[in-house]
Amino acid sequence: MIIKSHQTKKTLAQLEAISGEKLTLGRLLYAIRRGEELTQTEFAKMLGVSRQYMCDIEHRRRNVSPKAAFEYAKILGYSPEQFVLLALQDQLDSSNLPYIVELRNAA
Numbered sequence: 001m002i003i004k005s006h007q008t009k010k011t012l013a014q015l016e017a018i019s020g021e022k023l024t025l026g027r028l029l030y031a032i033r034r035g036e037e038l039t040q041t042e043f044a045k046m047l048g049v050s051r052q053y054m055c056d057i058e059h060r061r062r063n064v065s066p067k068a069a070f071e072y073a074k075i076l077g078y079s080p081e082q083f084v085l086l087a088l089q090d091q092l093d094s095s096n097l098p099y100i101v102e103l104r105n106a107a
Contacts, residue, residue, distance in 0.1 A: 025086035030058045063090045
C-alpha cells in the first residue's frame, strides 16, 4: 500500500503484521472497538450508526464511504488520512480492481 505519510505507512504495516492479514477499515474499527472494550452497540452509537451497520462493516459485508471514514476518524481521534485511504482501498478491493490507493493533501 503506497501512502504519502511515512508515519501512516509504518502504522498500517505494523497493524497488518499484528493481524496477519491485509488491513481494512472494518478490521481497524474492530481493533479500536475491542481495544476500548466497547460493545458493537456502544461503538455504533459513538459513530452515529446502527449496531447492524457496524457489524456489517466489521465483517466486510459493507464498505464505508470516504466521507463517513473521515468523520469516524475525527470522532475517534485518529488520522483521517488513514481512515479515508482504507475506505477507498476497500472499495477498490471489493470491486476486484488491481489498484493501490495513494493520498496527497490537496492544499
